Amino acid sequence: MVSIRGASRRFSGGHYGVRGITLDVSRGETLVVMGPSGSGKSTLLRCVNGLERLDEGEIIIDGMRVNHETTDWNKVREEVGMVFQGFHLFPNRTALENLTLPQTVVRRRPAAEAKTVARALLDRVGLGGKESRFPAELSGGEKQRVAIARALAMNPKIMLFDEPTSALDPEMILEVLEVMRDLAGEGMTMLVVTHEIGFAREVAQRAVFLDEGLLVEAGPARDLIDRPETARCRAFMQRILRRPGGESVRPGPASESSWT
Amino acid sequence: MYTWHWEQIPQYFPLIGAATLRTLQISVVSIVLGSLLGALAGLMRVQPVRPIRFLAAAYVELLRNIPLMLVLYLIYFGLGAFFPVSPFWAAVVGLSVFEGAYVAEIARAGIESVDRGQMEAARSLGMSWLQSMRHVIVPQAVRRSLPPLTGQFVSLVKDSSLASLVSYEELMLVGRQINSRIFSPFEVFLTIGAIYFALCLTLSLLSRWQEARLARP
Numbered sequence: 001m002v003s004i005r006g007a008s009r010r011f012s013g014g015h016y017g018v019r020g021i022t023l024d025v026s027r028g029e030t031l032v033v034m035g036p037s038g039s040g041k042s043t044l045l046r047c048v049n050g051l052e053r054l055d056e057g058e059i060i061i062d063g064m065r066v067n068h069e070t071t072d073w074n075k076v077r078e079e080v081g082m083v084f085q086g087f088h089l090f091p092n093r094t095a096l097e098n099l100t101l102p103q104t105v106v107r108r109r110p111a112a113e114a115k116t117v118a119r120a121l122l123d124r125v126g127l128g129g130k131e132s133r134f135p136a137e138l139s140g141g142e143k144q145r146v147a148i149a150r151a152l153a154m155n156p157k158i159m160l161f162d163e164p165t166s167a168l169d170p171e172m173i174l175e176v177l178e179v180m181r182d183l184a185g186e187g188m189t190m191l192v193v194t195h196e197i198g199f200a201r202e203v204a205q206r207a208v209f210l211d212e213g214l215l216v217e218a219g220p221a222r223d224l225i226d227r228p229e230t231a232r233c234r235a236f237m238q239r240i241l242r243r244p245g246g247e248s249v250r251p252g253p254a255s256e257s258s259w260t
Numbered sequence: 261m262y263t264w265h266w267e268q269i270p271q272y273f274p275l276i277g278a279a280t281l282r283t284l285q286i287s288v289v290s291i292v293l294g295s296l297l298g299a300l301a302g303l304m305r306v307q308p309v310r311p312i313r314f315l316a317a318a319y320v321e322l323l324r325n326i327p328l329m330l331v332l333y334l335i336y337f338g339l340g341a342f343f344p345v346s347p348f349w350a351a352v353v354g355l356s357v358f359e360g361a362y363v364a365e366i367a368r369a370g371i372e373s374v375d376r377g378q379m380e381a382a383r384s385l386g387m388s389w390l391q392s393m394r395h396v397i398v399p400q401a402v403r404r405s406l407p408p409l410t411g412q413f414v415s416l417v418k419d420s421s422l423a424s425l426v427s428y429e430e431l432m433l434v435g436r437q438i439n440s441r442i443f444s445p446f447e448v449f450l451t452i453g454a455i456y457f458a459l460c461l462t463l464s465l466l467s468r469w470q471e472a473r474l475a476r477p
Contacts, residue, residue: 049384051380051383051384073383074386074387074388075386077383077384077385077386078386080384081384081385082380082381082384084377084380084381086375086377088375088377088378088380088381089381090378090381090382090396090400091400092399092400092403101395101396102382102385102386102387105387105391105395106385106386106387106391107386147381150385151384151385154385154386
């Protein structure tokens with residue numbers, strides 16, 4: 001579904017965002033990308049939907065080669081949904097309008113149809129009844145769920161999540177992860193940058209670990225987290241497992257969620 | 261000792277009234293044209309193609325670093341040497357081109373003040389640069405630009421007094437004409453001043469009301 005071949009992105013100043021990354025994501029798979037800050041996780045994701053330009057290598061999405069000079073990025077982005085750490089909802093539009101705007105502008109759906117789609121999606125992420133709220137009137141978790149619904153309204157084939165829960169208060173992380181888990185369960189192809197170990201263990205099929213722009217380790221998510229092979233990955237996992245609340249969303253008796 | 265002659269003023273009210281209308285006329289037309297020009301130049305300064313950005317920057321810097329009076333002279337006497345330029349059009353074109361440069365800077369600042377994430381979110385939803393600007397960035401930028409824009413429009417109304425130098429019969433010129441007849445500078449120019457003050461204050465109040473109306477969460 002997504003095929004990344006030797007992707008490199010160099011920033012001005014000469015340092016690399018990502019260096020020679022090769023990675024495949026198959027249809028319906030959830031792949032988690034982990035790594036310390038500055039390791040190139042976000043850059044990798046941003047290359048997939050063209051927010052960053054590739055300097056070397058290529059990315060093929062559902063048969064479309066996307067880093068070519070002639071790439072119609074608007075076309076590609078219609079198929080690739082993106083969820084940001086900072087939500088980036090349109091602050092001057094209601095939750096419903098956040099979902100209808102891209103549908104009417106990009107997909108050229110009639111207003112009535114766009115509204116129907118938007119209502120159904122807001123309902124699905126548990127926000128039925130909050131359609132007319134402005135982003136400033138929503139909690140962080142609600143904002144992120146609107147953002148997910150907004151991306152879904154475009155019927156993407158792939159969803160990219162760039163640390164979707166990192167800006168959230170702990171009690172709101174679960175509600176967002178629930179939505180993502182349901183989405184994965186429905187067979188969405190997802191590329192997720194996250195430090196949520198519990199989510200990675202339970203939902204992701206595979207995980208990769210990046211450090212300094214390089215793909216250091218790849219494997220089944222549970223193995224990568226519980227039995228990392230490389231020293232760098234092991235050190236990283238130990239750090240994040242030890243951090244206070246690092247395993248707060250791990251399934252367990254104390255958890256209020258249905259992770260088990 | 262100065263002897264007040266306020267009784268001389270009322271006879272000129274019809275003249276002053278007509279001049280006020282002409283001041284309003286060039287101001288309003290120039291505000292509209294200058295805003296359009298400024299919005300265009302502001303957009304050109306933030307779009308991705310470098311030569312277009314340069315062109316807009318050149319326009320802005322050029323006009324912001326020469327006096328308005330010179331712009332008016334260039335149009336009225338300069339261009340006027342090649343084809344007939346009426347005082348009205350000299351004033352309107354001069355004011356619009358001049359104010360457009362300032363509006364361009366306000367527009368650019370407004371657009372750049374919108375969080376980068378907004379453009380990224382819009383683009384990642386498949387909107388083109390132009391669609392993102394139109395539907396996402398500009399509506400937010402306009403709201404933030406209203407206070408500085410008002411200031412600019414108030415300046416323009418006051419700057420319109422320079423149109424007197426290209427013999428457009430607006431308030432300032434008519435004031436000078438009346439004064440040369442009755443030699444009562446305080447009475448004449450305080451009257452004219454009160455009219456400018458009333459026009460500009462009205463403009464400020466109108467935009468404050470508009471701002472309050474637009475203020476949504």
